[in-house]
Each structure stands twice: as structure tokens, then as C-alpha cells.
Amino acid sequence: xxxxxxxxxxxxxxxxxxxxxxxxGASGQLGYGIPTPAFEVGLAREPDLIGCDMGSxxxxxxxxxxxxxxxxxxxxxxxxxxxxxxxxxLRVPLVIGxxxxxxxxxxxxxxxxxxxxxxxxxxxxxRLGVLAGDVDPHIVREAVRxxxxxxxxxxxxxxxxxxxxxxxxxxxxxxxAFRRAFEAGVxxxxxxRACDTxxxxxxxxxxxxxxxxxxxxxxxxxxxxxxxxxxxRDTILATLGDESFELESMAPQRLATPLSVAAHxxxxxxxxxxxxxxxxxxxxxxARYEAVDERRTRVSGARWVAxxxxxxxxxxxxxxxxxxxxxxxxxxxxxIAQHREILPAVAKVxxxxxxxxxxxxxxxxxxxxxxxxxxxxxxxxxxxxxxxLLIECIAPTPARAEEVVRTFKxxxxxxxxxxxxxxGGNIAFPFTPPExxxxxxxxxxxxxxxxxxxFDELFPLTVEEL
Amino acid sequence: xxxxxxxxxxxxxxxxxxxxxxxxxxxxxxxxQRVRTSSALAPPNVARLYDVLAQxxxxxxxxxxRAIKITFPRxxxxxDPGDRDVYGAQQHARLFEVQV
Numbered sequence: 428x429x430x431x432x433x434x435x436x437x438x439x440x441x442x443x444x445x446x447x448x449x450x451x452g453a454s455g456q457l458g459y460g461i462p463t464p465a466f467e468v469g470l471a472r473e474p475d476l477i478g479c480d481m482g483s484x485x486x487x488x489x490x491x492x493x494x495x496x497x498x499x500x501x502x503x504x505x506x507x508x509x510x511x512x513x514x515x516x517l518r519v520p521l522v523i524g525x526x527x528x529x530x531x532x533x534x535x536x537x538x539x540x541x542x543x544x545x546x547x548x549x550x551x552x553x554r555l556g557v558l559a560g561d562v563d564p565h566i567v568r569e570a571v572r573x574x575x576x577x578x579x580x581x582x583x584x585x586x587x588x589x590x591x592x593x594x595x596x597x598x599x600x601x602x603x604a605f606r607r608a609f610e611a612g613v614x615x616x617x618x619x620r621a622c623d624t625x626x627x628x629x630x631x632x633x634x635x636x637x638x639x640x641x642x643x644x645x646x647x648x649x650x651x652x653x654x655x656x657x658x659x660r661d662t663i664l665a666t667l668g669d670e671s672f673e674l675e676s677m678a679p680q681r682l683a684t685p686l687s688v689a690a691h692x693x694x695x696x697x698x699x700x701x702x703x704x705x706x707x708x709x710x711x712x713x714a715r716y717e718a719v720d721e722r723r724t725r726v727s728g729a730r731w732v733a734x735x736x737x738x739x740x741x742x743x744x745x746x747x748x749x750x751x752x753x754x755x756x757x758x759x760x761x762x763i764a765q766h767r768e769i770l771p772a773v774a775k776v777x778x779x780x781x782x783x784x785x786x787x788x789x790x791x792x793x794x795x796x797x798x799x800x801x802x803x804x805x806x807x808x809x810x811x812x813x814x815x816l817l818i819e820c821i822a823p824t825p826a827r828a829e830e831v832v833r834t835f836k837x838x839x840x841x842x843x844x845x846x847x848x849x850x851g852g853n854i855a856f857p858f859t860p861p862e863x864x865x866x867x868x869x870x871x872x873x874x875x876x877x878x879x880x881x882f883d884e885l886f887p888l889t890v891e892e893l
Numbered sequence: 894x895x896x897x898x899x900x901x902x903x904x905x906x907x908x909x910x911x912x913x914x915x916x917x918x919x920x921x922x923x924x925x926q927r928v929r930t931s932s933a934l935a936p937p938n939v940a941r942l943y944d945v946l947a948q949x950x951x952x953x954x955x956x957x958x959r960a961i962k963i964t965f966p967r968x969x970x971x972x973d974p975g976d977r978d979v980y981g982a983q984q985h986a987r988l989f990e991v992q993v
Contacts, residue, residue, distance in 0.1 A: 484909070484910055484971075485907060485910075485971075485980060486979070486980075487910075487971055487972030487979040488971075488972040488973075489972065579909065579911065580909055580911035580912050580966060581911060581966055582911060582970075686958065686959075689955075689957045689958045690916075690918060690958040690960060692955075692958075693914075693916045693918075693955060693958060693960055693962055694906070694916075695906050695907065695908055695914070696908055696914070697908040697909070697912050697914055697951070697964045698953070699953065699955050699958075699960075699962060700953075714957075716957070747974055790974060792974070792975055794977055800977060801977055801978055801983050802977070802978070802983065802984060802986070802987065803944060805987065819974075821974055868974065869972070870970065870972060870973045870974065871910055871970050871971070871972065871973070874909070874910060874911065874970070
């Protein structure tokens, strides 16, 4: 039996001379396609670790709530096969975080099923470390009772009922969890919900590289070559030393410039000078960015500030109902001018009809694209020639939601408003049926920081031999 | 002059599901200084444009990147019923016509 990849790299550092660590950020979103040429260039550079982030909270509550993947199975399989082949060929660890888009059990299980299937098809043998991202609701309820759970960015105080209402409840695991997997001796680590940084920063931390640098590096390369000019999905290589790290895209046209790398710290971050982790934070106020050459930038200066106590960021989503929508357009200037009166008037008619024998157990809302479908209406904006109407109902059952939007369609089509000239119909359908049943709707009900004395019970590791 | 004429990048995105963050990045130091020293992106002005409270608007200057970052709470958590922009990537456009 050959030595597992994590043991191999840890021992080579323990026995050999101190040297820089080469880490490949293969993909910022595994499952949306990894460009092969840049990935192959990256492999030729003999990295010590290949990391991929596979998910995020950004795509909204549906994926976490439902347990479904945001990425298509075919592309996901292709990406997994590519990074597994590369890592197993070089015998270096492959680390994948936030498996299956949201990192709860169903996402992890679906990702693992693909990994096992690919391994079987290719006849590969490897040790697989699996870190579960779900957080036991009992632990969270205890913390709620103890008053050690805090809403993030004004999220309402968490209650035990909300904890129980979540269809899935995950926590962002950090370097502690990945360290356990590395120490167990594995070739591939697949983690449920995880800090995107910990995928890349755990090995440097274990090898004694400065934590501030390691976390800063991790935060940049988890997005692959997005920090470059022009930004892109191609694989990136980071070379980490004890004083600084260097960044180089594996796609020749993407330049990692001091400005492009520095500007990446702004991206999707409220505070560009701080990267907050379960174990502390990287302070970037003293960070420096210098050109090595046209394509490479050297970064130094990030400082690590340890937290007094470790914490976990929790994410949960709950069902709000079943969603159906109506898609329609309008090009009549009188209709468009009066839509703010017409739509509520139709809603009232609909309520009268669908609530004859039932309670008003649904919510109905619309977005009028061309006016205020995306943002609040701009004062003084000219009236558009056409508008698109997205009418949405959320109800207890799919049948009820559909009943509401179908009734709405018919009464909107023929609603008589003041000054109407067009008695043939008020709206245009791109096709019929213009109603769609969308499935279950979710919302985030947990987005909180938890302190718990049971921290070490979180994110259990299992190892399987394949 | 409008911000769209002065800036190289004007973008928006979520910073977590409860926060909108806007980045305005300039191609040169003169343009950055011109906007930075004006009150064009001061919290009361941003608050008016986005119908949020001025006290909830944070403006951070990032001289290394010649950038001004503006952050404020979303009215709805990303993906809640009624949300119109789950990623928050289309909330930037009303900065274009801000006069400096």
C-alpha cells in the first residue's frame, strides 16, 4: 500500500529542507467547468496540494434548503474526474470544500456518489476523508438556550423553533476539521460546508507557515484566477514562503498584477482589510503587493489575530411554501401607465374567487421588469415601451399556488381599467401554458455565529478505502 | 461630471446574504482623489439613493486599490420571498449618474 498523499507531504517537510509550498487553486466553483489547458499547466508545476471550492451561500436558500446541487451532474462529474486524476497522478492531496453547492448531507452524499463512481470506473485506489458539514440541532439548541448564538448583520435572534424548522443546518468548518483529515492520512478530502479559505490554509498552518499569509493566500486562490486581469476561472498557482506568497495564473493571458490582486480583497467582502475565520482573523491593513514580473505578484504583510474562542458560522434554510409563477408581457402604454392600480385590483378579484371556500393561505407578488423588477423605480425614469410581468404565488401546496396564478392570468388578461382601448386582452404570453410550477420555496432562517463547548464534536471525519 | 465618466469599475454584490456592497474603482489617483474629497458618495447621499438609513451606510476608502467601498444592509435577506436580486449584482447602476 502506498503512503497516503497527506502523510507524504507532511513527512517530506518534516524530513527535508525548508522550502516554499506550492498550492493549486483549481476551481472557484467546481461543477461549472475547469478549463483543461490551465489546469494541465498547473499540474506540470508539481503543486503540493490541489484545492477546489465547490459551493457558497451566494446562490440563495434553495440549494441548502432542498439538498439539490446548483451544478449539472455531467459537468460536475467531468470536473471531479479531472481534479481526481491530476491529484492521484501526482500523489498530492486533493481538497474539496462545500461539496455539492451548499455542503449539507444530501449535497455531500451526491458528491461522494460521483467520486466513488469515478474511482470505480477508472480503477483508482485511494483513501478518502469525508468531513460532514451538518450541525446537530441539539448542539445549536443548547447554544441558543445558553445565549451564545448571535445573528450576523442584523439577523433576528435565533429560537429553538427556527433551529428545528431548518430543513438543513450546516456550519462552516475551519482548519481544525481539515487538520483531522490530513492527520488521518488521506489522498482526497471531501468536506461539507467549509470555509473556502480552510481548504488551502490548513496544510500551510500544519507546516508552520505564517497564518496571516496562509489565510490571505487562501482567500485569493479560492476564486482561482478571478484576482487577475482579466479575471477568469482558470487554475491559479500560489507559492507560499515564510515572508510572502506569489500568485501566478496558469492561463497565460491572465495577469496577476499588484492592483488586480489588491482589488480582489474588495470582492464580496464588507470589510476589505479583514478575513474572519473560526479561529481568528487575517488583518490586511499592512498587506503589500509588488510585481515580480508582468504576470506574477508577490504579497506580504498580512497579520494573524487569533480569536479568544473558536466560533462557527451557521447557515440554515426553511420551507416557506410552494411556488408558481405566471410569465407575461405588455406593450400597451395605458396599461403600463396604470399597472400600479391594475395589479392590486386583479389581486383583489382573485382573492374573492379563490378564497370562497378557503382561507387566504397564499402570498402573491409581482415584479414589473422595465419599471422596478430589479431595483426600486428610479424617480423620473421614462415609461418603457414594453414591460415584462413576473407574477409569483407562494402557497401551502403546488395545486393551490397554481390555482392562484391561473386565475390571476385570466382576470389580468381581461381586466377593464379606466381608459382602456384594447379590449382583446391586456397581456401577451410568450407561449402557453404561461404558468410554471417552480417547486418548493425556501428562505434562510439561520445565519448566525455560535460559540459552543461542544466545538470538538462538530464536523466528524470518516475515512474510507477505495 | 458623472461617476460613470470618472470610474473604471462600478459594481455591486452581496457581502453575505444580508449586506449589499458597492465598489467604485478608479483608473488613476486624480480621479480617486476627486471623488474621495467630494461628498458625492457620503453616507447621506448614498442613503437617499438607496432608500436606507444614513447611519447604516459604511464608506471605506481603499487607497491601495484607488477604490471606495460602500456597504449597507439589504432590505430583504438574499432569496427571501420578494427579493429581486439574489446575488445583488445589479444594484450598482444608480451610482452612474451621481454628480461629482
